[in-house]
Amino acid sequence: MVARWTVLAPLLQAVTAGRDLLDDTISRLTPEAVAAELVTEIGDHDVRLDLTFAGRTTSHLRTDSDVTVSLDLADAVRGLYGTGERPWPSLAVRTPDPELDERGIAGWFHSRKGLADAVQQLLSALRPGRRDLGELAVEYGSDKWGDLHWYTQHYERHFARLRDEPVKVLEIGIGGWEAPDSGGGSLRMWQRYFRRGLIHGLDIVPKTVTGPRITAIQGDQSDAEFLDRLGRDLGPFDVVIDDGSHFNDHVRTSFHALFPHVRTGGLYVVEDLQTAYWPSWGGHPDAPATTSMGMLKSFVDGLNQAEVRDPRGEGTYLERTISGISFHHNIAFVEKGRNDEEGGPAFMRTLY
Ligand SMILES: C[S@@+](CC[C@H](N)C(=O)[O-])C[C@H]1O[C@@H](n2cnc3c(N)ncnc32)[C@H](O)[C@@H]1O
The missing domain is CATH 3.40.50.150 (Vaccinia Virus protein VP39)
Incomplete structure (x- = not known):
């Protein structure tokens, strides 16, 4: 019987520690390995997820999607496994037109209800609520x-x-x-x-x-x-x-x-x-x-x-x-x- 979870076990311990310790842990475990665990946990979704750590971004899920949800990797880890209720400071949702303002983005999603739902589902998977x-x-x-x-x-x-x-x-x-x-x-x-x-x-x-x-x-x-x-x-x-x-x-x-x-x-x-x-x-x-x-x-x-x-x-x-x-x-x-x-x-x- 060999213990699995060589990445997850230390990550789950570090997630509620201060930001510096969490960053150190992600560096040690490698951001790629941490992102892979995170993606396994949230399952499949119909949008692209960009995760950034120490200035480097990796893309996951539907990489050819018109919509990208981008997030700092440490923020994502804290939303998923942590206990804090804080919103993600680094969250951004991007459409193919980088010029769109907030109203423009809302209008863009209005005619693409399926994609709006997919973003919503990804965000809920990234921060699961407390259920009875x-x-x-x-x-x-x-x-x-x-x-x-x-x-x-x-x-x-x-x-x-x-x-x-x-x-x-x-x-x-x-x-x-x-x-x-x-x-x-x-x-x-x-x-x-x-x-x-x-x-x-x-x-x-x-x-x-x-x-x-x-x-x-x-x-x-x-x-x-x-x-x-x-x-x-x-x-x-x-x-x-x-x-x-x-x-x-x-x-x-x-x-x-x-x-x-x-x-x-x-x-x-x-x-x-x-x-x-x-x-x-x-x-x-x-x-x-x-x-x-x-x-x-x-x-x-x-x-x-x-x-x-x-x-x-x-x-x-x-x-x-x-x-x-x-x-x-x-x-x-x-x-x-x-x-x-x-x-x-x-x-x-x-x-x-
Ligand atoms: C009541 S079910 C478990 C239900 C499950 N914990 C749940 O809440 O969904 C009991 C299980 O115990 C397993 N079992 C029976 N005898 C066992 C034994 N001697 N050692 C280990 N497992 C056993 C059975 O194969 C069965 O799958």
């Missing part, structure tokens, strides 16, 4: 919002602080089951939601889904050694989501193998916890320790381990590194953080 996750789930065909599950409201709440960050996401379960060219709805949704995110999908079936910031990996979530290798090669992850087989032993194995590869401050999410209560999925109506819910419930007591048996708060690895857990209908969010505060003073334990 439920809408994105429906648009990209993930079942995380709809009559099967109502998860996106919970994701919105827990992921809000990460949305504009250069996150690395791993989702177990790409979707589409046996069909290699089917699925990928949630990966596309995350790619759109996290504008600076690098999205990894894992599925037992080899999947063909692609995207500028999506990579599909084949593997079995019940294979702990494979997951540990994956974590070492591609992690640490800011977010891991288990939406795979939903068999209880698989969910437990995946959690124990991958939680060490979640970075501090990150989240591990388990979906479809209803299977913890269903015997044919390895569950039991009481959700004992052998089930996914049983495992997650045991972490709740771990949060307070310093008050019970280990006043110095040293505890086990999971006790020390799980700093919060939220349960909602069929989905849980486990927060990775420091849980090593000392317990209350010993005399309080025996006050009454």
